[in-house]
Amino acid sequence: MDASADTASNTEVVTRFAPSPTGFLHIGGARTALFNWLLARRAGGRFLVRIEDTDRARSTQPAIDAILDGMRWLGLDWDGEPVFQFQRAARHAEVAQAMLDSGHAYKCFATAEELEAMRADQRARKQPLRYDGRWRDRDPAEAPAGAPFVVRLRAETTGATTIHDQVQGDVTVQNAELDDMVLLRSDGTPTYMLAVVVDDHDMGVTHVVRGDDHLNNAFRQLGIVRAMGWAEPVYAHIPLIHGPDGAKLSKRHGALGVEAYRDELGILPEALDNYLLRLGWGHGDTDIIDRTAATALFDLADVGRSPSRTDAKKLENLNGHYIREADDARLTDLVAPRVAALIDRPLTPDDHALLLRAMPELKPRARDLNDLADGALFLYRTRPLPLDDKAAGLLQGDAPVLLATIAGELAGVETWDVAGVEAALRVVAERAGLGLGKVAQPLRAALTGRTTSPGIFDVVALLGRDETLARIGDRTATAA
């Protein structure tokens, strides 16, 4: 059967992201969504979202919200409203009935205990575990009246099926390997296998791009597609993402929700997007690829076939890059709440303005938003400043004397800006016969409580005359 039969007259590319709302949006799902988004946007097609909530016990509204919020944060906008799979149960049952009517499906009255016994036996004999087709050719009339049953696909038992996967290449499986899967459960609700196929068809999905863990499912799903005589979608199974240890990404290590990258790790969405894009996909030697470039460059042919591991350092590096590129006002808005949390009070409009002014000096030094907030902390500390050990060390000996000299010179500065401050401090260093570093370090310690900070002239200029002199005063007074 030709996959393009039904879509020959309609070349629009339609992709979809179909998460099951049983948890947050982890980075594996985010990358799958990104690739689907890119493929659709590149082709000028549509990108749809379907919430696979047929598992009523495990699906939750918070999970739905988290997934959709995560997608919005990453800039993965979808077309139309999300489709909720559970609401389409009647349509799924309808298709199952059609297959029953056409003989492509049949009723199976085997009980759960019976099937478990069957598998135990297969395990004992070291046989593959699969349904043995015991009701495939039996007359339903043989079942006890009113007995519960499931509807199973009457799968091909001979020959082989080949999928021309856009990422994995041609993959062939013997049909004998596939058993008659359940389409409708005994309570009449559809299984995932049935629902996916029906929904993808009804939604007009042309390209199914999903995790490699679904490759085996594709063969079974194709059985339903063919039984219904529908167009076969183009498949692309992308390799899974592994944790730093090479094992499958699980809740234990790398599998954080994207909101954790945003809230706890202080990652910028464009950085995570770029990182995820380069995980499993490459375009020559280029590593820094923003959304616009990615949309123009993305091609399934460039997706690798082997799983990749997450690398926090690489993400941090990319994040640092995008922080340096980011607009100061945007960064200020993003960092302000973090600073407020650190100093345990809200920022005033003046505080906010100061943060904005300091941003050009702050952002080259940060790899994430937490770094940025921490780097801005010295601006808002209340006197007397707490000193870290190294800073305290720099304020020993005759440092207070030097600081007093600095204060004297600074007091005479007419225009309190970087140039004015620099001139004054250079005068101090020259008169004392010291290198600028010998002057800058004690001053930095006194003004920030630390040994690292933005350039000392900037620090002084940002702090302002009064605060600068007061902080210096705290150190000359206590030492004297």
Place this chain on the structure above:
RNA sequence: GGCCCCAUCGUCUAGCGGUCUAGGACGUCGCCCUUUCACGGCGAAAACACGGGUUCGAUUCCCGUUGGGGUCACCA
């Protein structure tokens, strides 16, 4: 265990028979810039899993071995 997939520096990858003494990036280590830390610049160490073929010639093609991963539900 059956079936399926994968295999280049620690990691992400470029390479689609000769251009490979295998390129880039992150990380690591030096040096430079410099008032500190970053940023930036320069440089170094670091990989074709193994064994057979095919070929005049294999990192590139084929087979096997080994290793890793995925999947085998009335879960998605």
